[in-house]
Amino acid sequence: MTQKAIERVRVVVDQPESMNLLGLLMKGLLAKNLSDDDLFYRARAAKTDVLVQAGEMKVTLRLGEGGITILRGDAGSAGASVAGDMKTLLGVVAEGKMVAPFLSGRLKIGGNPLVLLRMLPMIRAR
Amino acid sequence: MTQKAIERVRVVVDQPESMNLLGLLMKGLLAKNLSDDDLFYRARAAKTDVLVQAGEMKVTLRLGEGGITILRGDAGSAGASVAGDMKTLLGVVAEGKMVAPFLSGRLKIGGNPLVLLRMLPMIRAR
Amino acid sequence: MKKFLVDLLGAENVRDDPETLSKYSEDYTEHEPGKPDLVAFVENAGQVQKVVAKANELKVPLVPAVYRTNIGGLCIPAEGGVVLDMTRMDRVLEVNADDMYAVIEPGVTQQIIKDHLAKLKVPLTLGYSLAPPWTSVFANALLGGLTNRSLKYGDQSAWISGLEVVLPDGSMVRTGSWAMKGALPFGLVPFPDLSGLFVAWQGTTGIATKMAFQLWPGHPLNKRLFILTYGPRATYEAMRRLCRTETCDDIGGLSWPAGKMMMGVKRPHPVPQEGEPTFFLYVDLTAEIPEEMAVKEKILQSVLDGLAGEGERFEEPLDIMTLLKVNPAMGKFAEFPTDLDFLTDHGGGGLTWIGTYGPLSRFVETAETGTAIMVKHGFPPMIVSRPMRGGHFGVLRFISIFDKKDAAEVAKIRALNAELLLMLSDRGFVMYKTPIWAWKELSARLDPVMRDLVRRVKGLLDPNRIMNPGRMGL
């Protein structure tokens, strides 16, 4: 995470003391990834929030003007969602494994799949 | 080993304090097997001594009137011999595995094979 | 005493300026400060002997100290005197690669020995405590602390294979096989071994100046897995069953606040969020060949499957290297020793715990009760636990951070720790690295004949009561 990136795109956890583990994991990932702020702007072009669910933990990623806010739970505003068990979701994130888990039903995708395709590079660990 | 067997067929180690490990192992085996004295008489019908070699250890089995004497080394009197490494030889003894080791060259047989076939039941653990 | 010390050590190594005395009068904990009269820096065992002999003559208390990270007020003088800082005695004197031991001085830290072994390229390793790199290996062993190889090899005092100790009269003794002329320090048997007179006594019987301790074979393959679990039973039942397989090198059980704090939350809400896993099991596996690693993972999975069949919930094992890719903060658990800045550098400056050893059969209920107590006092229930000595016992530790400058919070911490200690003692858990306030509680529960024997041994060794007086009721 370069100094430059921090200035441009902020990743904020809403109420961090009450954030679940998924949100905190995502925070680290996003903060690292958004040193490349193109990833953020491409994702933001989808113009919607995204719901991420791992096991029973949910967070909503809200892409706003200056950055991303991570909200605990389902904020009811997401135009797309991705859900799976922890390992499957980390597979998506850490290794970009999306198609196979989706086809086998381990990964559940909701809403507009094109939105998710825009988001994926941003939540993909590198 | 029944009391009856002990009376009929004796297994004697010649100079036990200088006998090698192979001879002592054979002693235990033979003493156990010759509780069935038919095995002995059938073997004795071959009318010759047998040389057994495991690794570099050698013993000569001498089948006499009242039983078997185990002699250290090659007594020079054997009409048949069997040799191999320890594991192969124990395979013969413990599991009757003879043909495959022979064909693969791990078991070396000398002299009259018919003699060995007569001997085999006697040195086969059961 | 000061003149003697200055003559012996040089003026620059004898300090009584207010700043130094103040620094040495407290540690991370809520322990009452206690000022030394002097702080002296020694560099070798010969100096230690001379200082001890003089202190004995003048009846001046001596408090041995190294990095003072083994918290609990262990190095805070209870009755003034001289703090003997041995941090500079930091040499690895020997590594015997053939017989797998090292001889070290008190100031050898986890990082120093790790670097030293790496430099020598010997295929040997040790365990590391969950403490910063600058923690003294020596002190942790002497205090009966633990490491991430304590499951296999016992608490770190069990790795000591010989001690060199300066007795309170200034004489020097060697323990274990080392006491025998010409013998290597390979172990504490088969002699009458008196190492026990110096281990876990908190410096009240002598000052150890050298330690031989066992190193262990490293294996070419290593894996650290994290398993998110839901609840103490899933966690501790898995821990116990895994112990029985004897295939794991380490099994840690951490409650969710540990993870959240590692990921930057200063003070997580005391109650976990809906649906989130409440514990992490982390498991170290090592192997000589890939097939061995595969077998161990298979056995691990079958233990988890068995428990899942009984209704316990687990997420699938996650490789730490995967987690690390996702969130760099997980790197704090990727390799030991690790910098625990999230515990030590949180602004408030306070860090404390009640750490106990006890039977694994009582972990579930005790963790639940301890959690309730911490929540009641308004603290996130951070639990760190681990089986030791093959699972014959384990450590159960309740950790809190707090603001040292906030008197009300310090009072809350004291009340919390007192309640935790009582609860744990009632369940047969025994506190280690015991602060003075806690010793009073423990002492009341101690077999009176043992208590008396401890006092008599203390009297035999240290009749002038110069060695860290006031600790452990001595």
Next chain:
Amino acid sequence: MKKFLVDLLGAENVRDDPETLSKYSEDYTEHEPGKPDLVAFVENAGQVQKVVAKANELKVPLVPAVYRTNIGGLCIPAEGGVVLDMTRMDRVLEVNADDMYAVIEPGVTQQIIKDHLAKLKVPLTLGYSLAPPWTSVFANALLGGLTNRSLKYGDQSAWISGLEVVLPDGSMVRTGSWAMKGALPFGLVPFPDLSGLFVAWQGTTGIATKMAFQLWPGHPLNKRLFILTYGPRATYEAMRRLCRTETCDDIGGLSWPAGKMMMGVKRPHPVPQEGEPTFFLYVDLTAEIPEEMAVKEKILQSVLDGLAGEGERFEEPLDIMTLLKVNPAMGKFAEFPTDLDFLTDHGGGGLTWIGTYGPLSRFVETAETGTAIMVKHGFPPMIVSRPMRGGHFGVLRFISIFDKKDAAEVAKIRALNAELLLMLSDRGFVMYKTPIWAWKELSARLDPVMRDLVRRVKGLLDPNRIMNPGRMGL
């Protein structure tokens, strides 16, 4: 004293007839006989306390004894007095299957505990010493002896997790976590532990009446392999490398006379026969699942292959079950504890050894030198050896049988053992279960400060010198 004992224990439990006194005045070894004045049989710890208190009052020596199979004259009175026979205190008081320990009395033998665990059907086990089934587990642990699980878990004293001891003043103390009210005897940490005041002291500091000791997980799959080797380097280098893999449960190294004697040769010729293997390695492997066993065998084979590539010679590993089929005498090594009649029932009645602990790096040269010494004295060089505590040290033991009635042979044995002891001590090997004659040699090599400390501790605990006086120079 006799009247007191008769009143307390009943006339039938106090003996001073010549036959009994004679029996208790010697053991298998060449140790000088020493007659007790009385032999008393006790049945519980309360009786022990009363006897000790009275003996302390009257200053009568007490020699605790159980089966007296831990030879070396350990139970032969050096200064008369009462032999306290605790053989009848043979109850397994508790087996805690959850926390893996047992609480036993001194008279519990290897067979008693084995049968007890089998009856309870708990999936736990212990190690067995290479000693007859009627050997006391308790005594072996107290004396720092070893077992066939000492590679993994250390000498048997390391398994002690708590002691109940009658002190010389008749008071009773508990050690380890057991000293804490309400705590299970799960271990010796984290307290100042004084178990070391009673372990390996040969009864000179107190009489232990109860012991909590650790049991270990049994595994469903077990295999014992014999590897015939040619020479000490092949044997001990394989042993060391196998230790480093941490895959073996036990590794024994026995020289050829052990095999020959087991197979019925009373006194093998001291020099091996042409071409015969001179050592046996025996290796215990255990596993949870068949794949684990296969992996362990593969690792074993690769260690042997590596050494074969360096020119060392081995026969392929043989399963003990195969050997057993071939020669029933091998059954003595198929399952422990085992009846060692070939050592004990050979007519001459004499059995002795010099057993030492020392570093594995010195095993090759030391075994060779010891062999030469035994051959020179005309005895077959029977060596029994084993790595312990993961290979941090090991046992190297030179065993002889002899005819106790043949004075010339007894003299030869004394000369042999004295020479072996010197040779071993010079190489840094330390004798365990030390007879009085050997202690003199060891004592001269002991750190004088430690020697003095041992004496001071003895003086503190036993000022009237009633506890097994004369042993270890005390």
